Amino acid sequence: MAVNADLTTIWALIIAFAVFMYVVMDGFDLGIGILFPAFAPGEERDQAMNAIAPVWDGNETWLVLGGGGLFAAFPLAYAIILPATYPLIIAMLLGLVFRGVAFEFRWRDPRHRAFWDWAFTSGSLVAAMTQGMILGALLQGIEVDGRNYGGGWLDWLSPYSLLTGLGVVAGYALLGACFLAMKVEGRAEDHAYRLAGKAAWATLALMVAVSLYTPLLDGQYWRRWFTMPNILFAANVPIVTGILFFALGRSLRKRRTYRPFLIALGIFLLGMIGLGISMWPFLVPDTVTIWDAAAPERSQVFMLVGVAIIMPIILAYTGWSYWVFRGKVGTEGYH
Template sequence: MDLPLIWAFIIAFAVFAYVVMDGFDLGIGVLFPGFAVGEERDSAMNSIAPVWDGNETWLVLGGGGLFAAFPLAYAVVLPATYPLIVAMLLGLVFRGVAFEFRWRDPAHRAFWDLAFTGGSLVAAMTQGMILGALLQGIEIDGRNYDGSWWSWLTPYTLLTGLGTVAGYALLGSTWLIWKLEGPAQDHARRMAFRAAIATLALLAAVSLYTVFLDAQYFDRWFSMPSVLFAANVPLLTAIIAFLLFRGLAKGWEAAPFWLSLALFFLGMAGLGLSMFPYIVPDEITIWDAAAPASSQAFMLVGVAITMPLIVAYTAWAYWVFRGKVGHEGYH
């Protein structure tokens, strides 16, 4: 078995699962100031209350898997993005605290709403910027990070950060279309139109920027035979975007959320095409960064047991709390 390749797919799956499941509740936080104070905000919060903290399990699995399976990449990527990672974790902490305290401290609910929005926005922005920092390249000397404290801060990383914020806002708004009813649902649909336009515009800008960011990215997208696969990504993106706008206009409820997830999946497929087989682009491949085969095999046994359990209890939680959400929090 090619253990580094297997672990690369496990980590990619964990990252995608995190983006899918934590992205929409971060998106709700980003959009939160646009909701009417009172019933509309309460309903939005109630729609994610049963699942939001469990969604972050996948972030732990992705980060822990990177540390255990690819220690060299972990040792390079973290020092290159320390400020962003610290800001992301603080944002997630503020968001989690605000989520709980806005119910327990109604006298200061406006403050907790602001903290919920700020934490969500910071977490979403920094996640996109971490991706951008990785794609634009990390300066390495031997096996060590050789850049500065601020090397991650470039126009490209700001663009990827804004693209992630817009994408999460799209996921959040389409989730609310699915889960809410009445005026709140109509408001969410209007937000989804604007978020979809912003997401597609920023996705196109990031894609073009990435292709011309490095000659190897250009070759992977436009040289044979990879171009035969790469050409399908923008084509499928255009088809899904058309269906998304049609669904929003026609009043579809669940389909816009799944179509938004499909856009993220295509974005991740494009990311994989750009980076593979590198885990740190143009510097460290997944085989260079891999832990000893005995360690990866030992950990694979644990993941083979725990990952199905995580998938099962996550699916069960979403099934139990399926259906529409009212102001009182009933499903």
């Protein structure tokens, strides 16, 4: 049965939304893990941990939805991308597991708290770095042989993928620091604002580096960004991003409570739009489009009914949990 192009596009947007929600929501708690050693043991670290204690587990729902949606709606892309990035995906999952174990055991095993703090940080760092490197491996190109991955075990490893990995680490650190600025108080709050300023500069530098590097990877990227009439739309992305970074720096200096985090979300949204400009309509750049990779139309319709029911529920309980646990946190551990 022929695939409905509009339906396929809807599924591509659903997966893009799920990925964005994961990057934003799990991004800030991974960022807190990355920044964790910078906070003083005791009250500062306890406040940082308590800031994400009620929500961190639910944030990863979006990772399941994004990965499961890719498998169900675009099985060909799933079958190519996963073998190309197996080492990174395995490392990411191990990092998330190690981090989750450390989160729970930190409160229940005080004698070894220093070890669990290290585990929390290392798991967060590995997960963030590998997610960025998966993005870099996808953008730099995946060798396809017919309908299968045709490359080697380490094709994902390159200066570009390392650069995108560092960019995601810096971006997550920015999200984490801005989130903590909303949630903690006292010395921890002062520390969060200082860290947010440093993370903002690192994120800006790495975003510029990746943005300059990406068009050099493939002539198609260059044409999408720098030829007419594409440039008339694409140029707005870096311009608005620069404006948001300026606004972020100003809001951090004035120690606004919510504005830095909202601006950081806007920066990530523009990064997602930039990614869409570079890749659309390909899931595997220059090889497999969304229509090439799409599941049969009946399968997409069947799954769309499920998503139409499940996604509002996910959004509702996510919003409710953040509303219930709004405001500043204390230093008592959640059990």
